[in-house]
Amino acid sequence: EADIYQTPRYLVIGTGKKITLECSQTMGHDKMYWYQQDPGMELHLIHYSYGVNSTEKGDLSSESTVSRIRTEHFPLTLESARPSHTSQYLCASSELRETGYEQFFGPGTRLTVL
Amino acid sequence: RKEVEQDPGPFNVPEGATVAFNCTYSNSASQSFFWYRQDCRKEPKLLMSVYSSGNEDGRFTAQLNRASQYISLLIRDSKLSDSATYLCVVNGGMNSGYSTLTFGKGTMLLVSP
Numbered sequence: 723e724a725d726i727y728q729t730p731r732y733l734v735i736g737t738g739k740k741i742t743l744e745c746s747q748t749m750g751h752d753k754m755y756w757y758q759q760d761p762g763m764e765l766h767l768i769h770y771s772y773g774v775n776s777t778e779k780g781d782l783s784s785e786s787t788v789s790r791i792r793t794e795h796f797p798l799t800l801e802s803a804r805p806s807h808t809s810q811y812l813c814a815s816s817e818l819r820e821t822g823y824e825q826f827f828g829p830g831t832r833l834t835v836l
Numbered sequence: 837r838k839e840v841e842q843d844p845g846p847f848n849v850p851e852g853a854t855v856a857f858n859c860t861y862s863n864s865a866s867q868s869f870f871w872y873r874q875d876c877r878k879e880p881k882l883l884m885s886v887y888s889s890g891n892e893d894g895r896f897t898a899q900l901n902r903a904s905q906y907i908s909l910l911i912r913d914s915k916l917s918d919s920a921t922y923l924c925v926v927n928g929g930m931n932s933g934y935s936t937l938t939f940g941k942g943t944m945l946l947v948s949p
Binding site: 753755757763764765767770772780781812816818819820821822823824825826827828829830 | 840867868869870878879880881882885886887923927935936937938939940941942
């Protein structure tokens with residue numbers, strides 16, 4: 723089992739609130755990722771990091787921001803939540819193997835914005 | 837054109853059946869290929885990597901055709917526990933680096949008794 727954790731697992735919040743989704747991994751991986759996934763749809767990469775103090779935007783535009791102050795921690799923040807942000811957010815970290823970078827996922831945070 | 841395209845599902849099969857999933861990818865520079873499995877309302881988990889020469893892991897066989905940019909997954913002797921969504925995954929993305937992954941939408945498999 724991968725040692726990657728996300729909190730909260732479920733969050734229901736009102737429009738306009740600031741929220742932070744937490745993600746931590748204990749595997750010492752440098753590379754970490756945030757994905758957004760709507761029901762029945764594919765995962766979309768919204769942010770990634772190659773290591774401490776490195777953050778990049780992914781393939782899908784997102785109003786969220788991320789930070790990477792410590793290797794093990796990669797939180798995602800929404801300054802002002804809106805109903806359009808309702809989705810599942812999945813955090814992952816990766817390790818270089820013979821076949822390339824294999825990613826390990828956390829259990830996800832299901833966010834509902836009312 | 838989507839970067840990774842998979843068979844639309846769901847596939848409904850009886851226990852013991854053999855089922856094949858197909859996938860095509862658009863980024864000819866992709867070097868790493870995987871199949872992930874995602875159970876309902878859970879996170880994706882790596883099922884197997886796909887080697888250039890093809891590879892087998894128990895009842896699962898993966899094939900890669902770089903010339904056609906095509907990947908396949910064959911499941912033999914389907915079990916009820918194989919019911920899940922199978923995601924075709926390649927490295928590299930539209931705007932991101934090659935240590936990132938691009939996921940297909942997935943093909944749902946439903947195995948019935």
